[in-house]
Every structure is written in structure tokens, then in C-alpha cells.
Amino acid sequence: MRQASTDRRPKTAVAARNRPPAPPAWMRWLPLLYVVALLLIEPVTPTRWPVSFALIAVPLLAAFAHGPSVVACATVFAVLFEGVLAGTPCCAGRSVGYLWDRHYVASYICTALVGALGTILAAHRIRRERTLADVRFVADIAQRVLLRPVPHRIGRLRLASLYLSAAAEARIGGDLYEAVPTPYGVRLLIGDVRGKGLLAVETAAALLGAFREAAYDESDLPALADRVETSMSRRARLLEGTDPGERFVTAVFAEVPADDDVVRVVNCGHPPPLLIGPGEVRELDRGRSAPPLNLGMLVGDPYRVEVYAFRPGDQLLLYTDGVTETRDPGGVFYPLQQRLRSWGALPPDELLRRLHTDLLAHSHDRLQDDIAALTARRLADEGCAPQGGAAHDD
Template identity: 40%
Template sequence: MVEQAAADAQRQTVQRPNASRLRREATPLRLLPYLIIAAILVLNTATTHDEVFTPLLAAAPALAGIGTNQVWRPITAGSIAACALLAQHASHPSPEDVTQLFVIVGLTFASAAAVTLWDRQQRELDVVRAIAEAAQRVVLRPVPSKVGPLRVAVSYRAATKGASIGGDVYDVARTPYGVCVLLGDVCGKGLTAVRTGADVLGAFRELSRSERDLASLAARLDLTVSHSVGDGRTQEGMAAFVTAVLLRVPDGGREAELVNCGHPSPMLLKDGRAMSVDPPRTAPPLGLLDLSEGAYRVDKVPFDSGDTLLLYTDGVSETRDGAGTFYPLAERLPRLSTTDPQALLDALGAELGAYARPGPSDDAAMLALRRR
């Protein structure tokens, strides 16, 4: 499935021109080389010191190659610059003119080669991004807006502009025991983190429907992470693990079951107040259960009709402003509270974007659950 989606994305990328590249080509920068040539010709005509301005003709092909994927632009600018040089000094050529002509020709070919290389790299980057987006859509499936007794909304913000794939994972599954929810953050970056995240999601989708006990489900996911990372180390030499929150909401009742595996505590919005759902006991992240000699335990969380639970990764809680102050989530969240989970995440995402300075430093995933 991933291979087919990646192939489709690659075909679409090759057939569709890069919009940002076309916008760059439409800027007035394209006219600058020819304005320089015209200005030099005017200055040479108005003064007897043409040796001062003529060498600047070599700048025309170099400038023409900026922000374009069309190799004919620097070649055209270089040809016009060379013709202008020959026309100016045709009646009294000098050795300096020959040197300047070679400089113009050399810069023209260098600029054309740079444009060709840049265009090739952009095409390869477009294909890689399209494949990454296709893989992300396969790994992180769309979450339905209504599941059992819940209204659900999800939001993902990449720290790197243009990126759409990372180590934050989430899913919502309808099971015989209620609605089961997972939100996790994989330690590490790159393809290793993506692979581990995909393994965790695959195991969750299968085991959540067969494991009645949420603590047992967490222990099975811990084994999945341990097997996925192999030697238990990331490429940076750190212990590999996944912080995660597992939540199960039965169809009836006024409580939910929660297992927190070393993850930031969820926030409960109830009666206009925001409360941090802190576990009474610490539990290790997935993949580190054997090292800690601990165990996962299920905690009961009050979750009545009209309540909202916000699950999030540390990219939210560790958002900093210019002074290095963390975003005050518990303080700000009640002001944003709405009856619509998606509207809540939209408002929170806008606040985080405005608060982060100089910009987001980590990926941020959020999952809002409102009990109907």
C-alpha cells in the first residue's frame, strides 16, 4: 500500500510544476540583468571612462540564473551581455575586452550549469516530499469525527516548514470494550522513528480489539517497541522508547481508563476549568519496561457528558516564547474551551503559532475528545 501511494505521488509530482518555483520566476528579478546591461550601455555612452562600467556586464548571466529552473535565461542574458561588449568596442578592441568576453562566457556557462543542477535537486526533493506525505497518510490514517460516545478532532504541526512526517503517532479504534485511543511520541528522528511509530500503530490497531485490559495492551506495545528498535538504541546512541497515553472510553458510565507511559499528562476540560490528569504512579515509556522493573497500571479518570480531554505531545507543552517561558497551557486552555473539539484545536494551534519564538522547535500532535 505504501509503495503504491508513493508511486502515485511521484507521478503527480513529475507532472505538476512546483508552484513556489513558478512564483519565484514571476518576480521582477528576471528583468534585473537586462536593466544592468542597458544601464551600462547608457553610462558608457555618457562618459569616456567605459572601462569602469564594462566589467559589470559579467553580472548579467549570474543574476539571470537566480530563482529559475530554465537554463535559457542565463544563456540569453550572457549572450546579450557579450554582444553589448562587442558592440561597444568593435571599433577599438583591446586585450582587456578579450578577457572580459571570456569572463562573461565563463559565468554564463557556470550559471547555466548551476540552474540545471538546482532544477534536478528540486525535482528530487519534490519527489521525496511527495513520497513522505504518501507514507504519512498511510501510517496516520484519518481519524473519524464521531466514534461511539465521542466527538474527536486531531491536529498535527511539523516543526520544520514543509515537513509532514515525524515521530508523533495517534489513532482511535472502536473496540468491543469501548473506544480506545493512542497518542505517542517516538524518541528520535528520521526513518527509524517513522518505522517504530508505524510498528506501534500496527500493533495498537490489532491488539486494542483483543486486549480487554488496558495495562496488558500497554505491556504488549512495550514489547513491540523493544522488538522494533532491535538493539534498543537510536542513531544518536540514546535508549529508544515511545512516550504514550492510552485511553479507553466505555460507551456508558462517567469515567475513562488511562495508562500514561511517561507522556505529558492530558488536560481535562470540565465546567469551564482545565485540570491536569496526573497519574498517581510514574510508569516508564514503551520500550523501557524491562529496564525500570516497573509495571503499567490503569487509572480511572472522570469523563462525563460535556467533558473534553486533550491529549498532546511535548511539542505543545514545551513551546517557548522569546524569553524562554513555556506556554501556559493550563492557564490558557479554559479561555479557548468550546463545544467543538476541532474549533478548540484550531484556536490552540493559532495560539501556539503566535507564542512560539522564533518558531516551533518540535513536532506537535493534539487529540481532543469530547464526550457527548
């Protein structure tokens, strides 16, 4: 699932998202195709094997893709058509009809009973699909609150974001990202909560809330990381059922100042960011990563800021380990840096679209883990927006 940077869809499209998905076309046409097949078989069938009895399955086939009213109509049609076939002497070489033969009457009754059950089944299916659609719609809204779309542009940065869930029906998870304009520059966050389920989502929400608040107050990245870890540790002690030391988050904090062509990075046990420059793709890693958030108190090492050149035209890619740990059916991991080198310089939106498509192709549409990515491209000074605000592209 793609998490877009902005959302310009009309309200009617958003409101329609909680409707049940339409069944495939072949499933909708299956009852008619089934009847046509029976008509082709009936003339060549011996009298002792009347194919018209097989019409009993028509209501059930209709129940797979249609509502109760269509199933009821299909039931009436099946009973009447059974009578037509049974009462037609020329069918299957018969010299007389069997309209009221006891075997055919029993078939009419059974078809009607199956049709009644199929109507109930269709009504139950529609209710379940609507409930599932409502739950997915609420989950999608919850994700948009948790991972709100990043603006296309903040100051001298052009941004794009991507979120893919490993489970098709699970709209939210423990991967997270954020971009915040502050007086100290644009501050970026990518993170991955240990574990799955509601606990991971709650932890991600707590971390994002702490980051969004502290990013405006703390003047340097180590202080920001320390404050977020303090909030995480406090939150972990309030959550019951697991050891607080097991609830940790790997994260990368990055800061791009407005007045200097550099990027400052604090890595807390997370895959290092990638810097995509002219003719190169390299990891921003000097081997001095801090422990994951909520584990720092076990080690006591201070957070270290690494400073790297970040010039106009350079692009920063922050991602979770779901990207590099995506495997093909043969177990080969996704070669992220190799792919980025082969693609060359791409705009942020196009880069993440290409990454999205390539990850699904590499895994044969079978992602093993949730995936989040955030990319920021440094723009030239000309025509850039003021540092304190976010400018959305039209």
C-alpha cells in the same frame, strides 16, 4: 505541518506535490531589475568605468530562479546588450563607440563563459530540486501511512489531529497518535519515541502496528498497554546499534466507552491529558503514572487505570511534550493550560488550528521539537453513529 483529519484534495493536487517549489517573485524578477539599475547608472558613469561590464552577472542572477533555457536566453541578451552599450557613442559622454575594443570583446567572451556555467548550474539546480521534491513526497506518503488521518467522528466522539515537524523538510518523526473504534469503546493513543531519525520512525511504526492490532483484542487498558509493551520489547531486541533499554516510548492510552460518560486512562510516563470542560481546564493526573513502554520490566509496577468523568460537551486533549516545551526567544515555555482557558470552548478542528498558529507565533516559527496532538469531544446521544464504525463528515 498540519496533519489533517481527512484528505479531500483532488488527485491532481496530490500528484503536484512532488514538483519543485516556485522561487520567490523577487528572485524571478531580479535579473530584470539588475539590468534596469545598470541602465540608470550608465549615463552618469565616466568613460573609464563602463558599467556595461557588470552585465556579466545577469546569467548567474537568472540561474538562481530560472531553468537552463531562460539562463541561455539571458546570456545571449547580456552579450548583445553589452555590444549595444559599447557601440553607442552617446553613452557616458563618449564621442566614438568601442564595439570591438579588446576590453569589450573580452567582456563578451567572459559573459558567454559565465552564461554557459550558469546554464549548467541551473540544470543541476533543477535536478536537485526535483529530487528533493520526490523525497519529500515519498516522506509525506510515509507519514500518511504511519499517521493516517483520524476520522472526523467515531461514535459519540468528534476528533481532530495535529502533527508539526520541528524540521521543515523532515516530514516524519517519532511522535505518534491513533484513534480506533473497538467493541470496548473508542481507544486513543498518543506517544513520543525517544530519539530522532529513522530508528525513531521505525519504533513508532512498530508501536502503532501493535496498538492497532491489540486494541480490538484486549478487553481492558492494562492488558492493552502490556501487550504493546511486549511487542515493543521484542522489537527493541531486534534493533542493533543501541541498548534495548534506551529505546523507550512515553505514551497515554485512553478509552471512551459508548455506554458510560467516563474516560479511562493509562499513562506510561507521558504528559497527562487535559480535560476541557465548562469553565475549566485540568490535568487528568493522580500521580500514579507507569514507566514508559519498554522500561516497565525494569520497575515491575502494574499499569493502573484512572477513571474520570467525561460528559457531553467535554473535550479531551492528548499531546506530546513538544507542545509544553516550545519556548519563545526569551526561553519562556508555552503556557498551554493558560491558552486553553483563554480560548474557551472550541470545536476540535478549530482548537487545533488555534494551537498550531499560537505555537508558531510563540516560538517565532522556530519549533524545538516535533509536536503531535489529538483531541476528542464528547457528543450528546442524539444522532450519533453506531459505535462500531467511523462516520466522516461531509
